[in-house]
Amino acid sequence: MKTGKTLPTAITIFGAKGDLTKRKLIPALYNLYTDKHLPPVFTITCVDFLPEDEAAFKLDLLDGINTFSRNGKADEKEWEGFAKHISYLQGDFLKADTYNALKAKLDGFEKINKKNATHIFYFAVAPRFIEIIADALYKHKLCLREELDRIVVEKPFGTDLDTAKKLNRFLTKRFAEQQIYRIDHYLGKEAVQNIMAFRFANYVFEPLWNKDFVDHVQISVAEEVGVGKRGGYYDGAGALRDMVQNHLLQLLCIVAMDCPKFYKSELIRDSKTKVLKDIRPYTPAQVFKNVIRGQYTAGNVHGTPRLSYRKEEHVQPASNTETFVAARLFIDNDRWKGVPFFLRTGKSMPVQSSVIVVQFKDAPNKIFKDDITPNRLIISIQPELEISLLFESKVPGLKMKLKPVEMDFTYQESYTETIPEAYEALLLDVLDGNTTLFMRADQVEAAWKVVMPIVDAWKKYPAKQLHLYKAGTWGPSAATDILKPYAKDWFRLSARGESIK
Structure with missing residues (x-):
């Protein structure tokens, strides 16, 4: 349209x-x-x-x-x-x-x-x-x-699957689906839009973008801020509804989607929705093995004292609402079967950062003893707009010695154009009648279906396995455990956008 x-x-x-x-x-x-x-x-x-x-x-x-x-x-x-x-x-x-x-x-x-x-x-x-x-x-x-x-x-578009379905029915009785623009500002970010161009316009990567070559994927969105003045809303929502159901799952869709036949909005949205429908559902027991929830306690962020979540304004003193989520998800389709996708988000963390890491499998024949660092593709959305490829290289000298190096692409160094804000891109698409970056009704509902087993398990057992972490840290240690045996720790960026080894 x-x-x-x-x-x-x-x-x-x-x-x-x-x-x-x-x-x-x-x-x-x-x-x-x-x-x-x-x-x-x-x-x-x-x-x-x-x-x-x-x-x-x-x-x-x-x-x-x-x-x-x-x-x-x-x-x-x-x-x-x-x-x-x-x-x-x-x-x-x-x-x-x-x-x-x-x-x-x-x-x-x-x-x-x-x-x-x-x-x-x-x-x-x-x-x-x-x-x-x-x-x-x-x-x-x-x-x-x-x-x-x-x-x-x-957003938020509903508070659970039932309310999302109800709202969709309500709106589509009054307007055509093509008239409804469900906005998620994350999809308007320049680096997020570039993921699709990076994948589908560069054939050097797309043949490797599957279970045969990818070991695992990490998608991490860390927030320095606490809940601030949003306590009234946030205490009824939590990180799962506020961040995972929309932002993180949308990033997962862009990373994991199959290439559409043409660059057309409905074909792109079809491909994203299929990813959500292929995510493996969890039983309550599987939820507690594969999903970690945390809540921040008093601490320091950049030397500034931070109250515990339960003492924030408009938050219930005995609240079990999560401010941190780490999840291990599997997409049961031909492309990704068996490859874990790790999602993590939290408040009151050391730096504000959004990063996607695609870690590739080891080479089948390891002929070098010091070939120990896996190849990684690192897509940084925040604080720097950057794409890096980590690979092994020989150190100059008379002996064969390997060292991991990074090949970097940064927007700042490559382009003189200013980068538009996410809302500029999205509003321009609304003006043009372009629905590509907006969620369709079935996509919203499919995303809710992914998180509802988690919502239901936590509702049934409100205090079970709620892990506490100090404000200013990277979350509870249990979040690292779900990475095993694929990784020892989450990939992290410093405040300057540099990787923390």
């Missing part, structure tokens, strides 16, 4: 006074505007419950751009041009008057321009408002055209 950017476009943001709008959406739209990626004719209507002077509201958005945009402070003339397209609409999401006023604005926009417009409705709201707003858009006939009208829904 690609309409291009020639039509006038009306963007509506519900939840306009929230952090997401100020920190991510408006800076992203502003950068798209200054880079000439927005349509020549567009409008941005910001809807929120709170009364607000429009001039003061725009100043707050400008502060968001100046603080959070990758390009730094806004250019005065560029901002003036961009701000003219923004308006504020005070309205209660529960009341018909809000949608009548919105409809009048959008109809007026089309009337002035004498053209049908693309309509994008962004739900930057708490999950409880998704169905309310979606139903109102449907009843007020604001989002009926399959080719032109789109809604964008943030």
Whole structure:
């Protein structure tokens, strides 16, 4: 569904006074505007419950751009041009008057321009408002055209399989699947998008990308931050729902998917969904052998004291909610059968890093005694955008002595272009009607099916095998045990993006 950017476009943001709008959406739209990626004719209507002077509201958005945009402070003339397209609409999401006023604005926009417009409705709201707003858009006939009208829904998409199915049914009764953009900002990251190009455009790697040559795969997303002010939400979600069900499983899909016949959104999404459906389900007993959950206690992160999770704001004092998950998963298909995929994520860890490691099997004939380091392909998403290949090399000299070396590709050294933020890439795809980086209903449900045995086992035995780890460490030691016999430890990056041997 690609309409291009020639039509006038009306963007509506519900939840306009929230952090997401100020920190991510408006800076992203502003950068798209200054880079000439927005349509020549567009409008941005910001809807929120709170009364607000429009001039003061725009100043707050400008502060968001100046603080959070990758390009730094806004250019005065560029901002003036961009701000003219923004308006504020005070309205209660529960009341018909809000949608009548919105409809009048959008109809007026089309009337002035004498053209049908693309309509994008962004739900930057708490999950409880998704169905309310979606139903109102449907009843007020604001989002009926399959080719032109789109809604964008943030995670979390449901809290379990049943609620995800219910929400999918609710939305698809009102909108066509092609109108629904379930957004996961991780998929918009430049390094994540590059994984597919790296795999399928370079035949030197793809023939090795299977069980015959790959020993195991590690996918690790470490967060320095604790739960902060998100304790109320996080204590009911935990790391499994907050990170594994979406971000980590999406990374797994990109790493493990088969090559689609063509670069088309539905074929790509089919391939990703098939990976999720092929992941081996666990019994409750298998959950506790293959999945580790942890929770941080008081410690230090970069020398700054960190409270224990149970003493964080809005967290229950006796909470068993996990802030750390390490899992060993298997994909039972022809390509990957028998190859373990290790997933790990945690809060209050030593550094902020996201890294994927593909470790290859040893050569069948080891003729060198010091050939002991396996070949590894290391894809760093954070803190540095980098791809490295670790291989053995002869040390210069008169004797045959091997030493592992790295062949590096870094974005910073290879490109002069600035790297767009994830939301810029994703919003541009919404404008273009490109669904490639967005999850389809069946993909969301397949991801929930992967984690539901874990959710159910932990719910049944809430305190069983909850491992504690100090804030500022790499998690509980039990997480290392599930790597055996494939690896001795998790691959780690330093704060500067360097590998820690």
